[in-house]
Amino acid sequence: MMLKDPSIKYRPFVAVDLPDRQWPSRRIETPPQWCSVDLRDGNQSLIDPMDAERKQRFFDMLLKIGFKEIEVGFPSASQTDFDFVRSLIEEDKIPDDVTIQVLTQARPHLIERTFEALKGAKNAIVHVYNATDPVFRRVVFNVDKAQCTQIAVDATTQIRALMEAAPETHWTFQYSPELFTTTEMDFAKEVVEAVMAAYGASAEKKMIVNLPATVEAATPNNYADQVEWFCRHVKDREALIVSVHPHNDRGTGVAAAELTVMAGADRVEGTLFGNGERTGNVDLVTLAMNLYTQGVHPGLDFSNITPIMREVEYCNQLPVHPRHPYVGDLVFTAFSGSHQDAIKKGMAERRANPEAVWEVPYLPIDPLDVGRSYEAVIRVNSQSGKGGVSYLLEQEHGIELPRRLAMEFSQVVQEVADRTGKEITSQMIYQAFADEYLAQEAPLALINHRLSSEPDSPRVVLEAAITVDGKPQSVRGEANGPLAAFIKGLAAAGHDVEVIDYHEHSRGQGADAEAIAYVEVRIDGEAVFGVGTDESITSASMKAVVGAINRRASSAAPAANVTAETLA
Numbered sequence: 001m002m003l004k005d006p007s008i009k010y011r012p013f014v015a016v017d018l019p020d021r022q023w024p025s026r027r028i029e030t031p032p033q034w035c036s037v038d039l040r041d042g043n044q045s046l047i048d049p050m051d052a053e054r055k056q057r058f059f060d061m062l063l064k065i066g067f068k069e070i071e072v073g074f075p076s077a078s079q080t081d082f083d084f085v086r087s088l089i090e091e092d093k094i095p096d097d098v099t100i101q102v103l104t105q106a107r108p109h110l111i112e113r114t115f116e117a118l119k120g121a122k123n124a125i126v127h128v129y130n131a132t133d134p135v136f137r138r139v140v141f142n143v144d145k146a147q148c149t150q151i152a153v154d155a156t157t158q159i160r161a162l163m164e165a166a167p168e169t170h171w172t173f174q175y176s177p178e179l180f181t182t183t184e185m186d187f188a189k190e191v192v193e194a195v196m197a198a199y200g201a202s203a204e205k206k207m208i209v210n211l212p213a214t215v216e217a218a219t220p221n222n223y224a225d226q227v228e229w230f231c232r233h234v235k236d237r238e239a240l241i242v243s244v245h246p247h248n249d250r251g252t253g254v255a256a257a258e259l260t261v262m263a264g265a266d267r268v269e270g271t272l273f274g275n276g277e278r279t280g281n282v283d284l285v286t287l288a289m290n291l292y293t294q295g296v297h298p299g300l301d302f303s304n305i306t307p308i309m310r311e312v313e314y315c316n317q318l319p320v321h322p323r324h325p326y327v328g329d330l331v332f333t334a335f336s337g338s339h340q341d342a343i344k345k346g347m348a349e350r351r352a353n354p355e356a357v358w359e360v361p362y363l364p365i366d367p368l369d370v371g372r373s374y375e376a377v378i379r380v381n382s383q384s385g386k387g388g389v390s391y392l393l394e395q396e397h398g399i400e401l402p403r404r405l406a407m408e409f410s411q412v413v414q415e416v417a418d419r420t421g422k423e424i425t426s427q428m429i430y431q432a433f434a435d436e437y438l439a440q441e442a443p444l445a446l447i448n449h450r451l452s453s454e455p456d457s458p459r460v461v462l463e464a465a466i467t468v469d470g471k472p473q474s475v476r477g478e479a480n481g482p483l484a485a486f487i488k489g490l491a492a493a494g495h496d497v498e499v500i501d502y503h504e505h506s507r508g509q510g511a512d513a514e515a516i517a518y519v520e521v522r523i524d525g526e527a528v529f530g531v532g533t534d535e536s537i538t539s540a541s542m543k544a545v546v547g548a549i550n551r552r553a554s555s556a557a558p559a560a561n562v563t564a565e566t567l568a
């Protein structure tokens with residue numbers, strides 16, 4: 001049960017003292033060094049750790065994305081990891097510009113075994129860690145500060161000697177004071193400096209110091225303060241590549257990574273889509289794409305993000321959430337009316353000016369940039385409005401509804417959505433449109449028509465054969481245009497119709513092209529819409545008028561519900 005007073009059980013985080021912090025006014029203008037730890041931290045948190053086949057597929061994908069540093073495992077921990085590292089090296093699967101990284105505890109036999117796994121590697125980072133946090137010192141290791149430092153120094157000394165004994169490999173050394181963010185800052189600095197001395201780190205022989213938020217414990221500004229504090233206080237910052245390793249226990253791993261890079265971190269360790277211990281490691285895809293949306297290329301390629309997600313799901317045997325930033329199945333989809341309206345307008349502006357900067361409302365990124373299409377951008381359910389309905393008709397069926405007709409038709413769709421409570425697909429919308437407007441063939445039917453004009457006369461004569469309830473009737477009218485002539489002829493035959501509004505456009509291309517005409521007419525004082533399609537624009541417009549008359553006659557038209565106010 002939750003406590004009434006949680007302060008008796010949980011202590012607030014103690015912030016580092018850094019009143020003159022610089023990081024808040026900095027911007028990230030170049031990407032950090034990326035290191036994927038999917039095959040180690042990600043793997044160690046899986047229900048079923050990856051087998052060799054999955055690890056290999058993941059590794060190959062990381063190479064394709066452009067990772068240059070990849071933590072491939074903990075080879076002293078398991079035969080699977082050991083064999084995987086061996087296979088990468090022996091089968092020459094590591095490109096020359098890529099460095100593999102492996103993790104080990106600071107224990108002599110594990111370090112020995114780690115170097116066995118790395119024999120013959122061209123480039124390798126040996127990453128050693130021990131916990132420096134006070135709770136771990138007391139509870140897990142039962143050591144004081146000096147003993148804790150000694151564990152790190154002994155491991156470093158051993159690693160240095162093993163590196164020097166194998167000069168054929170280009171080695172990099174990495175040390176993590178595990179749980180850095182909950183370690184006393186002075187002590188974290190003290191341990192790192194002792195390790196630097198044991199390794200002989202210098203500007204010419206840099207080492208990586210990785211400052212992990214092993215368990216995220218505070219708001220991300222605290223982590224940034226700690227990293228800035230560390231960078232400003234550590235002896236010989238030039239000898240270090242400062243790396244961060246955020247976890248996501250409070251849900252702010254991405255923010256923490258961004259702020260720590262602003263605070264001086266050179267490098268970020270994380271995983272694709274944020275798999276990792278508990279709530280995960282920081283998500284490198286989100287970090288990279290966040291940079292991209294600021295106009296900074298991250299140096300990683302997510303041009304085809306969906307297959308990457310599917311591959312990660314296969315390897316991790318865990319799903320990626322449909323709302324996961326930049327990649328989830330639903331992140332480029334708007335269901336709600338006002339969002340759809342704004343997106344539709346933004347997309348129309350973009351079509352008119354495709355080279356402009358991206359300014360489509362509600363879409364922080366162009367889906368095409370990550371290999372997604374515009375198809376799923378708008379989907380319709382009971383939360384949708386006319387913008388979404390007309391967007392789908394336009395994009396997928398080439399039907400560009402005039403505004404007032406779109407308002408009327410969206411009520412038809414809304415009724416279906418409310419009744420079913422389900423998503424309405426574009427095919428269902430098209431069917432509803434066809435039923436409502438295109439299938440209006442009685443009581444009045446247009447059989448054929450003939451258009452003629454006298455030489456030198458601007459007027460045309462339209463003669464049409466129609467049936468009314470199956471009975472033939474002739475219509476003849478003369479006017480400046482075919483539609484006006486048809487209207488006159490209808491009036492003479494007893495069908496009074498006044499055209500209020502008219503739109504037309506062509507639909508489809510080549511042999512399949514046809515004209516579509518939309519009329520809004522007044523019949524017996526009521527506004528009613530009609531739509532007609534035909535190869536000829538004259539026939540399409542006549543069919544639209546006939547359709548409107550039939551809708552009025554059958555009272556199928558919701559026009560009676562549409563007041564001047566709703567159409568305004």
Ligand SMILES: CC(=O)SCCNC(=O)CCNC(=O)[C@H](O)C(C)(C)COP(=O)(O)OP(=O)(O)OC[C@H]1O[C@@H](n2cnc3c(N)ncnc32)[C@H](O)[C@@H]1OP(=O)(O)O
Nearest residue numbers: 041044074076077078105106107129130131140141178214
């Ligand atoms: C924050 C992180 O993600 S750290 C990485 C964690 N990942 C993993 O642990 C996955 C792989 N690990 C393993 O398979 C195993 O832990 C192994 C094979 C490496 C070691 O297994 P074991 O020898 O059984 O030891 P175990 O992991 O239980 O470690 C416990 C002992 O190691 C000590 N230890 C733990 N971490 C470290 C470390 N980084 N450096 C030195 N000693 C350590 C503990 O204090 C404990 O010592 P004790 O037995 O004297 O009390």
Ligand SMILES: CC(C)C(=O)C(=O)O
Nearest residue numbers: 129176178179212214
């Ligand atoms: C080994 C370290 C870097 C780690 O995984 C962590 O602290 O989360």
